[in-house]
Amino acid sequence: MKWGRDVVQLVMWTAAVACVSPLLSLIMLAFSAQWPFPHLLPSLFTADHLAKLLLSPRLVEAVTTSLALALLTTVATLLLVFPAAKAAGLYRFRGREALKLLALMPVMVPAATVTMGLHYFMIRVGLAGTMLGVVIVHTVFAVPYAFRILMYVFEIMGEQQEEQAAMLGAGPLMVFSAVTLPLVMPGMVAAATMSFVISFSQYITTFIIGGGRLLTVPLLLVPHVQGGELHAASVYSLVFIFTALAALVLLRAVVRHYYRETYFLNP
């Protein structure tokens, strides 16, 4: 028994180290002035890279654009996915399997293919190079994941809770706000997290549809990685990671503020 617990602990610690160590080396790279070959740690630290890049107006622009795109994508995805996932999760109807498959299409076909097709379409309707255009592509890639997550949540919730609320005399608005929404809220948070992260890390789609007019963090980061400028790349990576984390923590905090903590602890 005790032996088993030790093994579990060992595995957990290994996993934690595996997750954290790349982050540590990123941090050291970002702050190192000299890191000669055989040494495990940099021999000289500096905040110069950080200071230089953090103050650049391009970074501020990129972070703002990235956040705005991710937020809009999240909202658009949830609005689109909610009714579809509810229908697919709760009700049996003709074409239900087709809907499930269709929602997965964008991630089964290579991203570049989908994006090229969409690009052609967006040029025609004048959305290429616009914020709206980019939000639309990001949404296309976020929808499959968000749809899956929410559909399973609705399947687990079942129809009974809503039916019970209706029998007790609640109208559609009360059923939605007092029963459906709180019950699927954990799933909504998961779906929102997924959409946010997917949008935040898009590179090729932003590149093609944005046509260079929209600057996001990945667009700023990738050339530095490819150009071998490791310090700059590390700093951007850190900015990238921490912005995403901060946004997600904030999202959860807001949700918890509105819905009772106990429900999340004891679903």
Place this chain on the structure above:
Amino acid sequence: MARITLVGVAKAFNDKQILDRLDLDIKNGELIALLGPSGSGKTTLLKLIAGLDTPSAGRIEFDGSDVTEVSTRHRQAIIVFQDHCLFPHLTVKENIAFGLRARNEPRATIDRKVDEILEVVQLPGRQNSLPHALSGGEKQRIALARACVLKPRVLLLDEPFSNLDVNLRFSMREFVVSLQRVLKLTCVLVTHDKEEAFVMAERVAVLLDGRLEQVDTPENLYDRPKNKKVAEFLGEANFFPGVMADGVFSCALGSFATPWQDTRQAVGMVRYDNVQLRRHGGITLGKIKDKVFAGRYIFYKVALAAGGELMASCKESFTLGDAVYVSCADHAMQVYGDS
């Protein structure tokens, strides 16, 4: 509280007929049990009454007015399900207050009614518990309170006790009957447990293959099942093929005077507990072939000397191989047409 009338109510799913033109009149303030095997359409019927589904034919009336088109929300018919279906994210108080809030009752009234009904269901002071902190029986009582606090026109109970252990089930039966009487609720209890139906209901409606085969008091149903199907469903019944002539039914068990006059091939039915076994004095001889002790009764399988077998349940003790005389009172023999 209302009188509920079903007129030719039918329901089909994908061309499969589940309920076949049911007619039923439930009196105001009555507790009626709907008894039927699994899959016979009991839950389907409750959903039709509550408006969660629409009948494919026929109509449903509350106090004589047609409610078939009335939405669930305005029908005031509430189902309490077996798995209680409390809202997991709301406290006991918020659960019970749910329907009152939907009606926009003032806060003070809601508080008072919640406190009152919690007294009635004997769970005072549990206002702020969350459902997961309640036991199975407590959850079921809160679910009942949540429905009863609204004084619904009809309370529909869908096997509400089948998740509870035996002792708790017994006390919940008593509790629900007294609650129903105190609040004068019209109540439909769905169950597949015959004893539960008999113990609790004023009348029992037997639903077999989508048809109401018999609607009767528990006594009538037990003593005089209307046809072979009902008798078979109620169980513990022996069937004997035989002949009716001049009001006398003759079969392997002997001849029996009956109130029926027709002449035809027929099937007689005797319940296990209406079969008498004696060591001496009788006409039909048999031999104890098998014996099962079941606590209240001992079940015997008896091989008749003239051929055939029957089952009997009684308290006396016989041993395997004992010779016994088998008999049955005239009035205990039910005779059905041979079909």
